[in-house]
Structures are given as C-alpha cells and as structure tokens.
Amino acid sequence: MKKFNVNDIRKDFPILSREVNGKPLVYLDNGATSQKPQVVIDAINSYYSHDNANIHRGVHTLSQVATTAYEEARKKIQHWINAELSEEVLFTKGTTDGVNIISNAWGRFHLQKGDEVIITEMEHHSNIVPWQMICDERQAKLKVIPVNDAGELQMKEYKKMLSEKTKMVALVHISNTLGTINPVKEIIKLAHEVGAKVLVDGAQQVAHAAPNVRDLDADFYVFGLHKMFGPTGVGVLYGKKELLDEIPPYQGGGDMIKTVTFEKTTYNELPHKFEAGTPNISAGIATAAAVDYITSLNWDEIHVHEQELLNYATAELKKIKGLKIIGEAREKASVISFIVEGVHAYDLGVIVDKMGIAVRTGHHCTQPLMNRFGIQGTIRASFAFYNTKEEVDVLIAALNRAIKMLV
Amino acid sequence: MTINERQDEVIEEFEMFEDWMDKYEYLISLGKELPLTEEAKKIEENIIKGCQSRVWLAADMNDSKIQFTADSDAIITKGIISLMIRVLTDSSPKEIMESELYFIDKVGLKEHLSPTRSNGLVSMVKQMKMYAIAYSSKV
Numbered sequence: 001m002k003k004f005n006v007n008d009i010r011k012d013f014p015i016l017s018r019e020v021n022g023k024p025l026v027y028l029d030n031g032a033t034s035q036k037p038q039v040v041i042d043a044i045n046s047y048y049s050h051d052n053a054n055i056h057r058g059v060h061t062l063s064q065v066a067t068t069a070y071e072e073a074r075k076k077i078q079h080w081i082n083a084e085l086s087e088e089v090l091f092t093k094g095t096t097d098g099v100n101i102i103s104n105a106w107g108r109f110h111l112q113k114g115d116e117v118i119i120t121e122m123e124h125h126s127n128i129v130p131w132q133m134i135c136d137e138r139q140a141k142l143k144v145i146p147v148n149d150a151g152e153l154q155m156k157e158y159k160k161m162l163s164e165k166t167k168m169v170a171l172v173h174i175s176n177t178l179g180t181i182n183p184v185k186e187i188i189k190l191a192h193e194v195g196a197k198v199l200v201d202g203a204q205q206v207a208h209a210a211p212n213v214r215d216l217d218a219d220f221y222v223f224g225l226h227k228m229f230g231p232t233g234v235g236v237l238y239g240k241k242e243l244l245d246e247i248p249p250y251q252g253g254g255d256m257i258k259t260v261t262f263e264k265t266t267y268n269e270l271p272h273k274f275e276a277g278t279p280n281i282s283a284g285i286a287t288a289a290a291v292d293y294i295t296s297l298n299w300d301e302i303h304v305h306e307q308e309l310l311n312y313a314t315a316e317l318k319k320i321k322g323l324k325i326i327g328e329a330r331e332k333a334s335v336i337s338f339i340v341e342g343v344h345a346y347d348l349g350v351i352v353d354k355m356g357i358a359v360r361t362g363h364h365c366t367q368p369l370m371n372r373f374g375i376q377g378t379i380r381a382s383f384a385f386y387n388t389k390e391e392v393d394v395l396i397a398a399l400n401r402a403i404k405m406l407v
Numbered sequence: 408m409t410i411n412e413r414q415d416e417v418i419e420e421f422e423m424f425e426d427w428m429d430k431y432e433y434l435i436s437l438g439k440e441l442p443l444t445e446e447a448k449k450i451e452e453n454i455i456k457g458c459q460s461r462v463w464l465a466a467d468m469n470d471s472k473i474q475f476t477a478d479s480d481a482i483i484t485k486g487i488i489s490l491m492i493r494v495l496t497d498s499s500p501k502e503i504m505e506s507e508l509y510f511i512d513k514v515g516l517k518e519h520l521s522p523t524r525s526n527g528l529v530s531m532v533k534q535m536k537m538y539a540i541a542y543s544s545k546v
Contacts (some may be wrong), residue, residue: 108511346459354427362459366491
C-alpha cells in the first residue's frame with residue numbers, strides 16, 4: 001500500500017486547486033459534503049458517455065452493462081462495510097431517506113401503543129423528526145439519551161431507559177456538530193439484551209473509516225455516499241436480511257414487484273423490494289469508483305493524519321481569546337465546533353469566506369443539541385484527509401483578522 | 408427624499424470602497440451604530456427566523472408614513488438592515504409597496520439576500536412590504 005502523502009492526495013481532487021474570492025480555497029466543510037476525486041467525476045462522465053441505459057429491465061447490451069456496473073457497486077459497498085449478503089445493501093437517496101424507510105416500514109409494522117423508541121440529544125434532525133412522526137402515529141413514546149458537558153452520551157441514563165418496552169434505539173455514530181464518536185458497539189449490545197433493534201446514522205462515520213456492520217452487530221446502518229467522496233443523491237441502507245424480509249415495502253412502483261394484477265401484487269425480493277422506480281444509476285455506478293478510491297488509501301496513516309489535524313487545530317483555536325470549543329469528548333473525529341464570545345457565528349462565517357475559507361455556521365440541523373448547550377449556533381470546521389496543517393494556520397489567521405473587525 | 412433617491416445615495420457611498428474589507432468594515436460600523444431595538448419589541452411575534460441569524464422587525468405609522476425599527480443578533484446582518492431601514496423608513500405605504508430594492512445588488516451585497524444564506528433578510532424585506540400592505544388599508 002502506498003504511503004500517505006497529503007500533497008499527492010490533494011492532486012486527486014481537482015476542486016482543491018481552485019480559488020474562492022481571489023484566495024486559494026480552504027475547504028473545511030467536509031461534514032456537509034466531501035469533495036470528489038477525479039476518478040469519481042470520470043465514472044459519472046463515462047457512464048453517460050458510453051453506458052447510459054435503464055437497469056434491471058432491458059435484454060439489450062447497454063441495459064445489461066449498466067445493470068452489471070450498478071450491481072457491482074452494491075457488492076463493493078457490501079465488502080466495504082463487511083455485510084454478509086449483497087441484498088442487505090439497499091440503495092437510497094441518502095442518509096435521511098434510509099432513516100425514513102426504516103421509521104415508516106419497520107415502525108408501522110412493529111411499533112404498538114406504549115412501545116418506546118430511544119434516540120439521543122445529539123441527533124441530526126433527520127434522525128429525530130422521522131421517529132417523532134412514527135411515534136405520534138403509533139402512539140409510541142420517544143425517549144432521549146442526554147449528553148454531558150463534554151458532549152458524550154450519558155450511558156448511565158441510557159441503561160436506565162432500556163426495558164422490554166424499548167423496541168428501537170436510533171443514534172448517530174459520529175456527531176456532525178460535536179465530532180463525538182459514540183460507543184455504538186456497546187449501545188447495540190445493551191439494546192439487544194432487551195430485544196430492541198438499533199439503527200445507526202453513519203453519515204459522518206463513512207468519511208473517516210469503514211463501518212464494520214457485522215462487528216457492530218447493527219440491525220440497520222444508514223449513510224450517504226456524498227460524504228465519503230462519492231456522488232450526491234445516493235445513499236445506502238444496510239439491514240439484516242431477516243429484518244428486511246419481514247417488513248412490507250415502503251414505496252410502490254416499478255422494480256419492486258414480482259407480479260401485478262388489479263386484485264393483488266406480489267413483491268420482489270431484496271434488495272429490489274425497497275428500490276421502487278428508476279434509481280440514480282450514474283451515482284450508483286460512480287459509487288464503485290469512490291469505494292475503489294478510498295480502499296486504495298492507507299487508512300492507518302490517514303487516521304493518524306486526521307487526529308493530528310484535530311489536535312493541532314484544537315490547540316491553535318484555544319489560543320484565540322474568548323473562543324470556546326463545544327464538544328470535547330475523549331473519542332472525537334476531526335470535527336470542531338466553537339463559539340467566540342461577543343461574536344456571532346454568522347458574521348465570522350461571512351468574513352472568513354471572503355478569505356477563501358469554507359466553514360459551516362449555524363445550528364447544523366441539531367437544534368435540541370444547541371438548546372442543551374444554551375447557544376444559537378456554532379462555527380464548525382470539519383476536516384477530511386486532504387486537509388493540511390497549513391490550512392489550519394490560514395483558518396486561525398483569518399479568524400483573528402475577522403474577530404478584530406467584528407469586536 | 409424618495410426611496411430611489413436614497414438608494415442612489417447609498418450606491419454612491421459604496422463606490423468609494425476599494426475592496427471587500429472596506430465595505431464590510433463600513434457595514435460592521437453601521438451595524439454597531441444602529442440603535443438597538445428596545446427589548447420590549449424583541450418579542451416572539453416580531454422575530455423573523457433565519458437558519459443563521461435572527462432578525463426582529465417592528466413597524467409604526469406616524470403622519471401616514473411608516474417607521475421601521477429592526478435588530479439582529481449578527482452584526483453584518485444588522486449593518487444591511489440599517490441600510491434597508493434608511494432606504495425604506497419614513498415612506499408612505501404606497502411608496503414601500505411599489506419600491507424595488509436595486510441598491511443591494513448594485514453595492515455588491517446580493518449574496519446576503521440569497522435564500523440560501525437564510526439569515527432572515529429575505530423574509531425581512533417581505534415582511535416590510537407586508538406591513539406596508541397592512542397599513543395601506545388604514546390610510
């Protein structure tokens with residue numbers, strides 16, 4: 001395996017050499033979406049230039065070529081997340097879609113009056129609202145695991161909440177706002193002890209390491225490809241076969257049926273049962289290129305590099321007067337949220353953008369978590385493996401300059 | 408002065424600035440100077456929620472003319488609000504309803520009025536016109 005060299009890696013991502021507002025782009029909004037390597041861009045281009053046809057339908061050559069490429073991508077994802085079977089890997093529109101499929105299809109089938117669903121205080125709205133909706137409908141109760149001041153889940157409280165009433169635990173693997181890496185394996189084990197199922201939102205995890213769904217023993221694991229250097233508009237819902245088999249489909253349409261008459265329709269088998277309609281074929285196929293690309297990298301060294309970026313940026317940020325880091329969990333991915341006393345996050349975001357730096361400001365779709373910390377929003381710098389220490393320096397200098405203007 | 412005359416005045420002022428730094432420093436100073444809305448008016452029904460920053464807007468009518476007061480928790484947003492108030496306040500409901508705010512584009516602050524910024528400014532302009540419509544029925 002090739003030694004990791006950040007300057008070489010950066011050459012794989014054409015966008016990283018562009019300028020923004022006359023300054024070299026410093027892209028620190030990887031938590032929102034990652035940039036794409038040339039091989040992924042080429043795969044999309046090549047599909048439309050040479051192989052475009054609808055899949056799972058035609059006997060003609062192009063349709064078969066496209067179908068094969070699409071199913072190859074599914075297998076690559078299967079191996080990457082260590083799923084037992086390729087039909088346990090369902091293509092979706094993204095993380096949010098995956099949560100909604102399970103909250104609707106699984107929730108409507110299993111949840112009864114008085115049942116309980118547990119989520120956490122650090123969930124993204126997309127892992128809160130779908131559960132609120134189905135709990136309302138099924139008259140089930142939603143419980144929330146609280147977060148401590150460091151931004152870690154309070155495991156004692158979680159253990160107290162678990163009972164035979166618990167039917168589902170839905171939680172985020174890595175917090176998009178705090179960077180906290182949750183002890184998912186332990187949480188799943190505890191849930192299984194009371195007979196509950198677990199859905200993991202892996203949206204942020206997939207940019208930092210492959211999730212091992214069998215080792216975690218996750219029942220459902222959802223993520224989007226665009227945060228793992230693949231295209232937008234496609235995601236994955238992993239589910240254990242026996243759990244996906246027993247629940248009815250969520251959406252009706254083409255591809256998901258076996259036979260249709262006006263009296264009765266029988267459904268197709270996994271994975272197609274949950275993949276109604278023509279999917280995002282080009283993105284699905286380019287997913288294969290994304291998985292090939294990331295598996296070719298040296299992830300042990302990437303992990304070290306990302307932790308160095310996190311530690312360096314944290315130390316440098318703390319030198320800024322009045323700056324407070326929100327989220328100081330012991331286990332943390334390369335995501336840093338912070339606030340500066342007397343300065344609004346929006347104002348800082350606007351000024352540093354003028355200096356070519358992309359950071360995210362606001363509540364990060366985690367309003368309950370903002371309420372927990374008693375703040376309106378934060379500034380978030382989220383790093384990918386292609387970011388550098390020099391970029392951290394540019395960020396720090398820009399922040400100092402912006403604060404001087406604003407205070 | 409008409410609304411358009413005030414807009415042209417702002418455009419002229421901004422022509423002096425050489426780069427974005429000067430422009431934003433000016434906006435920030437405007438934001439700092441804008442008299443704070445009294446806390447009594449910073450109530451839930453006057454709040455315009457953006458995803459990024461919050462804006463409070465209130466309107467009163469004196470001598471058939473509308474007076475706006477507004478505030479924001481973000482200083483740059485407040486600077487832009489200050490410009491909008493300067494352009495629109497103390498005008499008749501009819502003038503406000505018929506006005507077209509071209510100065511934002513001309514002074515290079517259009518990005519702040521894009522819906523994706525979700526800083527509450529787009530909703531604020533809408534709300535200013537809504538006040539004008541509401542007051543026009545009372546004239």
